[in-house]
Amino acid sequence: MTPRDERAVLEVTASSPTxxxxxxxxxxxxxxGDTSTSNDDDDISRVYxxxxxxxxxxxxxxxxxxxxxxxxxxxxxxxxxLGHRQARETAxxxxxxxxxxxxxxxxxxxxxxxxxxxPEGRDGDQWxxxxxxxxxxxxxxxxxxxxxxxxxxxxxxxxxxxxSIELGLSEAHATPGSVLPSPRDRFAYFPQIDTSYESLLHxxxxxxxxxxxxxxxxxxFAGRYTQRMGEFARRVEETYRGRTIVCxxxxxxxxxxxxxxxxxxxxxxxxxxxxxxxxxRGDGPWEMVTGGESNPHVTENAATTYxxxxxxxxxxxxxxxxxxxxxYFGSSEGIGLDYFVDE
Numbered sequence: 001m002t003p004r005d006e007r008a009v010l011e012v013t014a015s016s017p018t019x020x021x022x023x024x025x026x027x028x029x030x031x032x033g034d035t036s037t038s039n040d041d042d043d044i045s046r047v048y049x050x051x052x053x054x055x056x057x058x059x060x061x062x063x064x065x066x067x068x069x070x071x072x073x074x075x076x077x078x079x080x081x082l083g084h085r086q087a088r089e090t091a092x093x094x095x096x097x098x099x100x101x102x103x104x105x106x107x108x109x110x111x112x113x114x115x116x117x118x119p120e121g122r123d124g125d126q127w128x129x130x131x132x133x134x135x136x137x138x139x140x141x142x143x144x145x146x147x148x149x150x151x152x153x154x155x156x157x158x159x160x161x162x163x164s165i166e167l168g169l170s171e172a173h174a175t176p177g178s179v180l181p182s183p184r185d186r187f188a189y190f191p192q193i194d195t196s197y198e199s200l201l202h203x204x205x206x207x208x209x210x211x212x213x214x215x216x217x218x219x220x221f222a223g224r225y226t227q228r229m230g231e232f233a234r235r236v237e238e239t240y241r242g243r244t245i246v247c248x249x250x251x252x253x254x255x256x257x258x259x260x261x262x263x264x265x266x267x268x269x270x271x272x273x274x275x276x277x278x279x280x281r282g283d284g285p286w287e288m289v290t291g292g293e294s295n296p297h298v299t300e301n302a303a304t305t306y307x308x309x310x311x312x313x314x315x316x317x318x319x320x321x322x323x324x325x326x327x328y329f330g331s332s333e334g335i336g337l338d339y340f341v342d343e
Contacts, residue, residue: 043241043242043281043282044242044279044280044281045237045240045241045242045243045244045279045280046101046243046244046245046277046278046279046280047236047240047244047245047246047247047260047276047277047278047279048094048098048244048245048246048247048275048276048277049247049249049253049256049257049275049276049277049278049292050090050094050151050152050155050246050247050248050249050273050274050275050276050292051248051249051250051251051253051270051271051272051273051274051292052079052083052087052143052145052147052148052150052151052248052249052250052272052273053079053080053082053083053084053085053086053087053090053147053150053151053272053273053305054079054080054082054083054086054272054301054302054304054305055077055079055080055083055147055304055305056077056078056079056080056083056147057074057077058080058302058304058305059080059082059302059304059305060080063077073179073180073214074213074214075145075171075173075175075211075213075214076145076146076147076180077146077147078146078147078150079147079150079151080302082300082301082302083147083150083151083272083273083305084150085298085299085300086151086272086273086295086298086300086301087150087151087152087153087154087155087273088154089273089297089298089299090151090154090155090273090275090295090297090298091154091155091157091158092154092158092297093275093297094155094158094159094246094275095135095155095158095159097277098135098136098137098159098244099135101135101136101244102135102136105136133160134159134160134161135159136244137159137161137244137245137246138240138243138244138245139161139164139240139243139245139246140152140155140156140159140161140162140163140164140245140246140247140248141164141166141169141200141245141246141247141248142163142164142165142166142169142247142248142249143165143166143169143170143171143248143249143250144165144166144167144169144170144180144181144183144186145170145171145180145250148169148248148249148250149163149165149186149190149193149248151248151273152192152246152248153190153192155246155248156192157192159246162192162193162194162197163190163192163193163194164193164194164197165183165186165193165197165199166197166199166200166201166247167199167201167202167203168199168200168201168202168203168228168231168232168235169232169247169248169249169250169253170203171250171252172219172221172222172225172250172252173211173212173213173218173219173221173225174203174218174219174225175205175211175214175216175217175218175219176202176203176204176205176217176218176219177205177216177217179214179216183195183197200232200235200236200239201228201231201232201235203219203228204219205217205218205219206218206219206220206224206329209329212327220329220330221252221314221327221328221329222252222255222310222314222315222328222329222330222335223315223328223329223330223331223333223335224329224330225252225255226255226265226330226335226339227335229253229255229256229258229259230255230259230339230340232256232259233256233259233260237280250270251270251307251308251309252270252308252310253270254268254269254270254276254292254308254309254310255310255340257276257278257288257292258339258340259340260278260280260286261278261285261286261287261288261340262285262286262340262341263340263341264337264338264340264341265309265310265337265338265339265340266310266337266338267309268293268309268310269292269293269307269308269309270292270293270307270308270309271292271293271294271295271301271306271307272295272298272301272302272305272306272307273295273297273298274291274292274293274294274295274307275290275292275295275297276288276290276291276292277289277290293307293309294307310337311337312336312337313328314328314330315328315329315330315331315335315336315337316328316330316331317329317330317331317332
């Protein structure tokens with residue numbers, strides 16, 4: 001592991017005003033390796049949320065023309081060479097910090113994960129050995145888009161866990177149905193994919209809305225996407241209580257961070273291969289351990305794929321007199337940057 005990776009574990013990246021009440025505590029936790037453990041009656045849930053790396057189409061604008069010429073889905077570009085390097089560096093960083101969590105955990109838990117030794121569950125010792133091999137991580141959930149799958153592959157190898165394609169983590173303006181290749185189709189090129197996995201959530205098209213790039217029915221952005229992130233957060237809480245999962249998604253999934261933290265989206269941004277680490281003790285509130293608005297664990301960035309966040313415009317709808325839906329949606333239903341605060 002490089003000295004840069006070691007330093008990244010100690011750097012405080014949760015610097016946004018939305019986490020201001022927790023910053024001093026977070027800094028202490030990071031500097032100490034966050035070795036705190038829960039009480040006997042607590043269980044710790046942990047989510048690592050990671051954005052994909054640098055996009056090939058942003059680095060090579062001519063790709064769009066070639067993609068259309070060859071019948072390729074233009075909303076599903078691969079990673080650039082830089083993006084692949086960022087993905088490998090992120091896997092190294094994640095393997096390092098999850099191992100530190102696991103090594104710091106008491107023997108009765110694995111990396112903060114509750115161990116099920118009941119007769120109904122798997123054998124306790126077997127589960128401990130498996131979690132040890134996986135650095136205490138239970139699942140890797142990945143958006144079905146190519147650039148995200150590619151970003152997740154090095155982490156899949158580092159943690160010895162398969163990739164579970166999760167439709168609930170799909171990109172904004174997602175086009176439901178068979179437009180994207182299925183997990184079985186992807187498996188031919190990505191054998192890390194677990195084709196038996198069933199998504200926690202499916203994306204539904206919004207009547208009257210079509211993707212500008214594909215012309216296919218799509219989910220209205222940003223309102224319906226924001227609501228999807230809220231529902232996805234609830235399902236993660238129910239399904240993975242007391243466990244650690246890694247989620248690979250897109251820049252807009254800062255809405256998922258806000259859904260967990262019940263905070264505004266106004267100051268949240270997501271860097272390429274940024275890593276948000278969120279933690280919850282028992283039924284208590286979620287807290288941000290590290291933020292993903294920067295990515296100090298990678299050695300290089302490009303100006304074309306930059307830290308992104310929501311603005312007011314993403315929820316503004318068509319102007320008076322328009323006869324077709326505009327590019328954005330949400331304001332008519334009270335969905336905006338403070339949606340999860342209002343909840």
